[in-house]
Amino acid sequence: MFKSNAISAYLKNQASLDLLRFITCGSVDDGKSTLIGRMLYESQMIFDDQVASLKNDSKKYGTQGEDIDFALLVDGLSAEREQGITIDVAYRFFSSSKRKFIVADTPGHEQYTRNMATGASTADMAILLVDARNGILTQTKRHSFIVSLLGIQNIVLAINKMDLIDYDKNIYEKLSSEYISFSKKLNFKKIKSIPISALKGDNIHKKSKNMKWYSDKTLFDYLETTKSQITNKDGFIFPVQRVNRPDLNFRGYSGTITGGKIKKGDELISLPSNQKAKVKDILIGEKLIKSAGFKQSVTLTLNKEIDTSRGDVFCSKKSVIEMADQFNLNVIWMSEEKCFNGRTYLAKIHNIATSIKIMSIKKIYNVNTLEFDSGDELKLNDVAEISVSFNKDIPYSTFKENKTLGSLIIIDPISNQTIGMGMINFALRRSQNIQLQNLSINKNLREKINGHKGQVLWMTGLSGSGKSTLANELEKKLYSQGKKTYILDGDNIRYGLNKDLGFTDKDRVENIRRVAEVAKLMCDAGLIVITAFISPFRLEREMARSLFEKSDFKEIFISTPLKVAEKRDPKGLYKKARQGKIPNFTGIDSVYEKPVNPDLEIDTSKISLSEAVKKILNIIV
Numbered sequence: 001m002f003k004s005n006a007i008s009a010y011l012k013n014q015a016s017l018d019l020l021r022f023i024t025c026g027s028v029d030d031g032k033s034t035l036i037g038r039m040l041y042e043s044q045m046i047f048d049d050q051v052a053s054l055k056n057d058s059k060k061y062g063t064q065g066e067d068i069d070f071a072l073l074v075d076g077l078s079a080e081r082e083q084g085i086t087i088d089v090a091y092r093f094f095s096s097s098k099r100k101f102i103v104a105d106t107p108g109h110e111q112y113t114r115n116m117a118t119g120a121s122t123a124d125m126a127i128l129l130v131d132a133r134n135g136i137l138t139q140t141k142r143h144s145f146i147v148s149l150l151g152i153q154n155i156v157l158a159i160n161k162m163d164l165i166d167y168d169k170n171i172y173e174k175l176s177s178e179y180i181s182f183s184k185k186l187n188f189k190k191i192k193s194i195p196i197s198a199l200k201g202d203n204i205h206k207k208s209k210n211m212k213w214y215s216d217k218t219l220f221d222y223l224e225t226t227k228s229q230i231t232n233k234d235g236f237i238f239p240v241q242r243v244n245r246p247d248l249n250f251r252g253y254s255g256t257i258t259g260g261k262i263k264k265g266d267e268l269i270s271l272p273s274n275q276k277a278k279v280k281d282i283l284i285g286e287k288l289i290k291s292a293g294f295k296q297s298v299t300l301t302l303n304k305e306i307d308t309s310r311g312d313v314f315c316s317k318k319s320v321i322e323m324a325d326q327f328n329l330n331v332i333w334m335s336e337e338k339c340f341n342g343r344t345y346l347a348k349i350h351n352i353a354t355s356i357k358i359m360s361i362k363k364i365y366n367v368n369t370l371e372f373d374s375g376d377e378l379k380l381n382d383v384a385e386i387s388v389s390f391n392k393d394i395p396y397s398t399f400k401e402n403k404t405l406g407s408l409i410i411i412d413p414i415s416n417q418t419i420g421m422g423m424i425n426f427a428l429r430r431s432q433n434i435q436l437q438n439l440s441i442n443k444n445l446r447e448k449i450n451g452h453k454g455q456v457l458w459m460t461g462l463s464g465s466g467k468s469t470l471a472n473e474l475e476k477k478l479y480s481q482g483k484k485t486y487i488l489d490g491d492n493i494r495y496g497l498n499k500d501l502g503f504t505d506k507d508r509v510e511n512i513r514r515v516a517e518v519a520k521l522m523c524d525a526g527l528i529v530i531t532a533f534i535s536p537f538r539l540e541r542e543m544a545r546s547l548f549e550k551s552d553f554k555e556i557f558i559s560t561p562l563k564v565a566e567k568r569d570p571k572g573l574y575k576k577a578r579q580g581k582i583p584n585f586t587g588i589d590s591v592y593e594k595p596v597n598p599d600l601e602i603d604t605s606k607i608s609l610s611e612a613v614k615k616i617l618n619i620i621v
Contacts, residue, residue: 461558
């Protein structure tokens with residue numbers, strides 16, 4: 001009975017405790033995993049069998065001789081243990097009598113910066129570790145900048161491995177002063193500097209006997225008493241994640257409250273429709289509650305039916321939410337595939353999935369100086385300010401006002417990998433100033449007078465594969481049938497519209513972007529548009545496809561092999577490319593990404609010109 005009461009009291013106390021989410025970050029081998037392992041060990045948050053296993057693993061994988069290697073408590077992947085580094089983000093839960101904690105141990109290697117940014121995105125505070133022997137490194141500065149960018153304002157500067165510099169006070173004070181000077185340009189409100197030894201336990205839970213010159217709080221004391229960074233704005237904000245319809249008699253809207261509070265009877269506005277309704281009931285599971293607040297996951301029912309679906313947002317009059325489709329963002333690029341102006345990707349912002357186009361790269365930050373440089377492409381781990389456009393208006397808030405409505409991830413539509421994360425600074429004014437003009441004569445009427453549908457036949461393939469020859473023969477056939485057509489040929493377009501573009505990757509991206517937009521206008525005019533471009537990148541071809549209705553766009557892969565195309569070499573380009581006279585030539589020193597699921601594939605080395613034309617005619621609507 002005593003045990004049961006004690007357990008019940010413990011659980012009740014734990015449930016009432018405040019939760020602090022924090023991240024450990026810094027450069028490679030600064031001791032992040034060792035610190036977390038030490039905290040878990042001294043908090044008595046691991047069982048006896050785990051301690052025994054840790055001791056065995058320390059002998060097998062450890063770096064501390066006969067002593068316990070605390071980093072192994074967190075480094076769970078075999079690759080991490082073998083290399084002695086952190087690769088993935090590891091989340092650990094522990095608690096004290098005063099507070100609950102969730103800590104994210106993030107990798108220090110530059111190539112895993114994206115993992116660090118992921119861990120920081122949900123944190124309230126950051127512990128930035130610095131190896132006292134090495135000082136403030138580039139990766140220390142990069143992590144600091146990203147942490148600041150992600151809105152974390154409370155920082156612990158943990159100057160670690162003090163035991164390896166004989167607990168030298170002067171070195172500690174020098175490093176602390178250097179970091180505070182560097183971070184003046186960042187958005188930190190509070191920086192707490194603590195000298196520690198994660199391996200030896202100095203100033204972690206107990207005051208260090210070796211650093212009597214330091215009389216302030218230990219790291220754990222500070223974690224227990226520092227204020228959480230959670231803010232709770234007055235305005236109610238509720239992105240709808242799911243319309244809950246278990247039967248015909250119930251319609252609820254499920255999601256997580258990202259701002260403010262709500263109670264039964266409150267009036268809500270649904271965006272983007274701007275319809276109003278009042279809260280009828282609030283439910284957690286099947287349990288009715290009278291009110292709910294920040295970060296609670298609930299289902300709302302309304303006093304009347306309104307047009308609201310996943311991705312819409314319920315808010316109150318006080319909420320700072322607007323609608324726009326063009327934005328200025330801060331972005332962290334997480335992919336080895338470069339980002340160029342004009343490229344189109346997928347984006348997910350709160351519960352909305354939409355396409356996103358990179359309109360311009362404004363500035364790329366230098367993490368060492370916190371100044372910025374100009375640039376027209378983003379590489380892995382670049383932090384930049386960019387302008388983007390979505391294909392529709394979305395409910396948003398700035399990242400500073402609301403992290404959920406002000407942040408997004410960028411996704412490669414081909415691989416489905418997350419390749420970037422963005423934070424909204426503000427909407428661009430032109431997104432409100434420019435509106436589509438409704439015209440009396442539309443595409444349907446133009447198609448009617450033409451006597452056929454407007455559509456795009458997008459031919460892609462290597463130089464010399466036969467695109468232009470096939471396009472020309474196809475147009476002659478269509479013309480003889482009375483069809484209204486136009487050929488957009490790669491070389492011809494570069495004589496005029498795209499005369500200013502070269503053949504670098506970024507210029508190729510812009511070349512295809514412009515062609516796709518022109519093809520869209522011609523298709524809207526009711527023409528059959530035949531394009532003959534190498535268009536080497538899948539992303540740009542997918543961007544072009546996304547501009548059209550499904551039946552209006554046909555991707556035709558002219559799959560003639562490189563050796564055949566090079567043997568033909570009608571313009572002598574392959575020969576010059578082999579001689580190094582033409583750089584960035586597709587198929588030689590620039591990649592061609594083959595279509596995955598083309599509407600039609602034609603190898604002109606295997607079938608005649610007339611047969612190829614017949615195959616294309618068969619897929620024309």
